[in-house]
Amino acid sequence: MPWDANSSRPDSEATVLVRSGGGSSTTEVTQPTGGRILIVDDDRVLLNSLADFMRREGHEGIVTTSVTGALQTLDRNSCDLVISDVKTPADSDFELLRAVHQRWPDLLVVIVTAAGTIESAVRAVKLGAFDYLTKPINEGALRLLIQRALRHASVLRENRALRRQLEDRKKLDNVIGQTYRMQRVFDLVEAVADSKATVLMHGETGTGKSLIARSLHYRSHRRERPFVEVSCGAIPETLLESELFGHVKGAFTGALADKQGKFRYAEGGTVFLDEIPCASPASQAKLLRILQDKQFEPLGSNQTFTADVRVILATNVDLQKEVAEGRFREDLYYRINVVNIELPPLRERLADIPILAEHFLAHYCQQHGRRVLGFSEEVLQYMQRYHWPGNVRELENCVERAVVLTRNRHILKEDLPPQLLQTVETKARLLAASTARPLPLKDELAEPERRIIQAALDANEWNRGRTAEVLSINRTTLYKKMKRYGLLSPNGGRC
Numbered sequence: 425m426p427w428d429a430n431s432s433r434p435d436s437e438a439t440v441l442v443r444s445g446g447g448s449s450t451t452e453v454t455q456p457t458g459g460r461i462l463i464v465d466d467d468r469v470l471l472n473s474l475a476d477f478m479r480r481e482g483h484e485g486i487v488t489t490s491v492t493g494a495l496q497t498l499d500r501n502s503c504d505l506v507i508s509d510v511k512t513p514a515d516s517d518f519e520l521l522r523a524v525h526q527r528w529p530d531l532l533v534v535i536v537t538a539a540g541t542i543e544s545a546v547r548a549v550k551l552g553a554f555d556y557l558t559k560p561i562n563e564g565a566l567r568l569l570i571q572r573a574l575r576h577a578s579v580l581r582e583n584r585a586l587r588r589q590l591e592d593r594k595k596l597d598n599v600i601g602q603t604y605r606m607q608r609v610f611d612l613v614e615a616v617a618d619s620k621a622t623v624l625m626h627g628e629t630g631t632g633k634s635l636i637a638r639s640l641h642y643r644s645h646r647r648e649r650p651f652v653e654v655s656c657g658a659i660p661e662t663l664l665e666s667e668l669f670g671h672v673k674g675a676f677t678g679a680l681a682d683k684q685g686k687f688r689y690a691e692g693g694t695v696f697l698d699e700i701p702c703a704s705p706a707s708q709a710k711l712l713r714i715l716q717d718k719q720f721e722p723l724g725s726n727q728t729f730t731a732d733v734r735v736i737l738a739t740n741v742d743l744q745k746e747v748a749e750g751r752f753r754e755d756l757y758y759r760i761n762v763v764n765i766e767l768p769p770l771r772e773r774l775a776d777i778p779i780l781a782e783h784f785l786a787h788y789c790q791q792h793g794r795r796v797l798g799f800s801e802e803v804l805q806y807m808q809r810y811h812w813p814g815n816v817r818e819l820e821n822c823v824e825r826a827v828v829l830t831r832n833r834h835i836l837k838e839d840l841p842p843q844l845l846q847t848v849e850t851k852a853r854l855l856a857a858s859t860a861r862p863l864p865l866k867d868e869l870a871e872p873e874r875r876i877i878q879a880a881l882d883a884n885e886w887n888r889g890r891t892a893e894v895l896s897i898n899r900t901t902l903y904k905k906m907k908r909y910g911l912l913s914p915n916g917g918r919c
Contacts, residue, residue, distance in 0.1 A: 458483035459574045460501065464494045464508040464520060465536065474507070481567065491520045498528060504577045505570065506533045507557075518548055525552045530580045532573050536561065599635050600783055601776045604886045605768045609636070616763050617643035622715060624760050625738040627767030630817030633738040636765065637696040640736055649693030652686045656707075657699035665707045666723050668695075675724025687720060687731045700737045700760075701746050705753070711735075712756045735760070770812040770819060775882050777807050780816060784823035785835070794827050799835045806840060809848045874909040877902070881911065 461483050463474045471487040478485030486501060488494050494506070508520050524531050532554040537544055549556060554573055557566060601607070616623060617640050625633045634653060641651045659667050666675070670685030686695055697703070703711065714720050714731050721728055737760050746752035770777065781799060789796050799807075812818055826839040837845065877895070884890040892902040906912055 459504040459570070459577070460484040460486065461505045461507060461570070462494060462497055462501075462503045463487045464491070464506065465489065466509065470509075477563070477566070481570070483570070491523070494520055495523060498524070498531075503531060505554075505573050506531060507536060508533060509536045518551055521548060521551055521553055530577075530584065532577055532580075534569060534573060599632055599639060600780055601773060602779060603768075603773045603775050603882050605766075606773060606776065607885065609765060609767060612763070612765055613639055613643070616640070618645055620734060622734070622760050622762045623736045623765060624743075624763070625736070625765045625767060626743070627738070627740065628769045628815055629740050630815030631767040631769060632816055633698065633767060634696070636767065637694075637736045637738065641694040641696075641734075644694075644734070646693050646734060650690045651694050651696070652690040653696045653698065654686055655698045657702040661702070661704045664702075664704055665710065668707060669710055669720050669722050671723035672725045675722075679724070683722075685722060687714065687733055688729060690733050692732055694734045694736060696736045696738070698738045700739050701741055701743065701752055708753045708756050712753065712759060715756075715759050770815040774808050775879065777819065778804055780819055781807060781823055784820050785827065788824045788827040792824075792827055794830075795833075796827055796830060796835060797833050800837065802837050803835050803840060806837065806844065806848050809851070810844050811847070870909075873905070874911070877905055877909065878911055881906075 458478075458481065461478055463471060463478075463485060465471050465474075465487075466489050468489065471489070475485045475487050486497055486503065488497055494508070497503075498506075506520075506524060521533050521535070524533055533548075533552070535544075535548040535553045535556040536559065537548075537556060538559050546556075554576070555569055557569065599606075599610070601609070613636060623637075623640060625636060627633050637653070638651060641647060654668065656664060666679075666683065666685065668685050668687060670683050670688060671679050672682050673679055697711075710720050714733070715735060718731050719728050720731060743752055743757055743761075747754045747757050770780075778799075781804070785796060785798070788794070807819070807822075814821070822841055822844065823835075825841060826835045830836065830839045832839075877891075880891045880894050884894060888899050888902055888906075892899045895902065897905075
């Protein structure tokens with residue numbers, strides 16, 4: 425039945441706190457459960473009635489008589505819903521609604537209006553109000569509207585939290601590495617992320633090419649547009665062209681309807697093409713045209729589309745060799761080889777293994793609800809002696825397996841995959857057998873000396889001067905040893 429505002433008063437058991445300031449009064453009725461709802465109306469009798477209703481429904485009600493009081497309250501409190509009378513004083517042209525949507529875009533607003541001003545409520549909804557109520561207020565309608573609004577607010581919060589988690593996963597901060605070569609990769613990503621340059625990445629499977637591609641996209645001005653990843657090796661050659669560029673109905677057997685390709689879907693964003701050598705010659709030709717002219721046609725169509733898309737590519741094979749053997753277009757190779765990012769395999773990043781392992785340990789302990797404090801020293805030694813053919817992805821899987829299986833406070837040797845243990849121990853036996861006959865002292869010390877020099881170079885960012893000082897040798901001696909052990913950095917070493 426319709427709400428009789430004059431018949432309702434706050435219950436004596438309600439906790440009432442009256443605040444004054446800024447020419448308005450604010451009354452807060454505190455409740456421990458339900459949603460937090462701000463009610464704005466210049467009719468104090470109606471405010472008291474609504475406050476009593478909120479208390480009985482298990483919500484926390486905050487009531488105020490003006491726009492100024494409402495904005496001050498929202499500055500101090502996080503609310504789930506605002507219920508506002510469209511005739512609130514000084515609320516000309518929906519001042520409160522506009523202010524809320526500008527400063528708190530996810531906060532829902534419900535407009536209350538007299539029956540004679542329904543057109544104002546409709547206009548408010550068009551301006552972004554969640555819904556509206558007409559006076560006299562029906563208790564049942566109000567209850568249902570609040571329930572619906574709070575459910576919607578909860579979904580908005582969950583989506584916002586998921587977006588934050590997704591953004592965190594996309595940040596370069598989650599690409600971990602402290603070795604010199606990884607720092608060079610990070611510097612390069614920072615330098616080219618917001619440019620239009622095509623990027624070609626080379627690295628073995630599992631080295632993090634997809635993560636770097638996402639970092640490039642989400643650190644650019646295209647971050648709000650789609651990021652589309654296509655694994656060219658996972659799509660049959662006959663379908664790849666259609667997948668990338670789309671097709672029209674009847675273009676080939678089985679094409680029963682028009683299809684929008686990845687390049688049209690990613691308009692304004694980024695397309696990441698992994699395993700690009702697997703692309704068919706026809707796809708390579710169309711890709712070259714997109715890179716040069718920004719244009720393409722779907723399969724079976726004469727209509728030309730323009731593609732405002734940044735292209736990032738990746739390969740785990742030597743593209744120059746593919747070009748020389750006629751399996752990859754030479755003109756396309758030179759067109760995509762604008763910025764080249766080389767991702768080192770994990771076996772060449774030994775200093776990063778403990779850091780990566782600890783990162784994955786924390787992640788999977790949280791995901792699986794386990795409490796594991798760390799790795800034994802023996803486990804870390806096994807990890808650094810293994811060659812990791814699957815690179816970082818294999819290390820991640822190894823750590824997750826250990827977290828799930830261990831019954832100890834630390835990851836121990838028996839928690840590692842049997843294949844890893846067998847490989848490392850077999851390698852150790854073969855090494856021991858090959859060195860069973862005594863070797864000259866110089867040869868015996870060569871490998872330990874190489875590891876010491878490499879660790880010192882990594883720790884000092886390959887600065888020869890600082891490294892020589894740490895090792896207490898002169899720079900000339902250091903250079904000769906680096907050359908002997910094949911440790912010259914990619915750019916010839918920094919002075």
